[in-house]
Amino acid sequence: MSVALELRDVGLRYSTRRGEIEALAGVDLCVGEGEFVALLGPSGCGKSTILKLAAGLLAATTGQVQVASQEVAGPSQHTGVVFQKPNLLPWKSVLNNVLLPARTLGLPVVPARQRALQLLALVGLSDFAHDYSF
Numbered sequence: 001m002s003v004a005l006e007l008r009d010v011g012l013r014y015s016t017r018r019g020e021i022e023a024l025a026g027v028d029l030c031v032g033e034g035e036f037v038a039l040l041g042p043s044g045c046g047k048s049t050i051l052k053l054a055a056g057l058l059a060a061t062t063g064q065v066q067v068a069s070q071e072v073a074g075p076s077q078h079t080g081v082v083f084q085k086p087n088l089l090p091w092k093s094v095l096n097n098v099l100l101p102a103r104t105l106g107l108p109v110v111p112a113r114q115r116a117l118q119l120l121a122l123v124g125l126s127d128f129a130h131d132y133s134f
């Protein structure tokens, strides 16, 4: 089985106004392609931090993070993230929130809109496509 995600001796320190917070130290993790892995642990143990490293939203302070044997250097179109808290843009309609990734990637508008409407229908939100989330 090939390796999809690998963390080697990873450390991450957040810099805050009150100094540094060591969120991770010496983390090793290896996830194979097609494996389904859940990270369990108490609040604050660093689960979300690991996901942000894997997604390229944070850079490790020490150690190595690889996806598909490539060093993670930043966010990638090939890595999706479902955030812990909803991150909807309140000034955009439900449909335009769903369309945001397609717009960011510059995908053709008409098929993207059709696909977004299909996805809204799939989750029973067609009637709310033009509403706002606040």
Ligand SMILES: Nc1ncnc2c1ncn2[C@@H]1O[C@H](COP(=O)(O)OP(=O)(O)OP(=O)(O)O)[C@@H](O)[C@H]1O
Residues within 6 Å of the ligand: 014, 015, 016, 021, 022, 023, 041, 042, 043, 044, 045, 046, 047, 048, 049, 050, 084
């Ligand atoms: N942006 C940040 N700035 C400073 N410290 C942070 C930041 N994000 C997380 N931390 C700290 O890093 C540590 C790990 O946080 P993280 O959010 O990764 O934990 P978690 O396991 O996902 O927790 P939860 O189960 O509550 O979601 C905690 O001590 C947290 O307070």
Ligand SMILES: [Mg+2]
Residues within 6 Å of the ligand: 047, 048, 049, 084
């Ligand atoms: Mg979390």
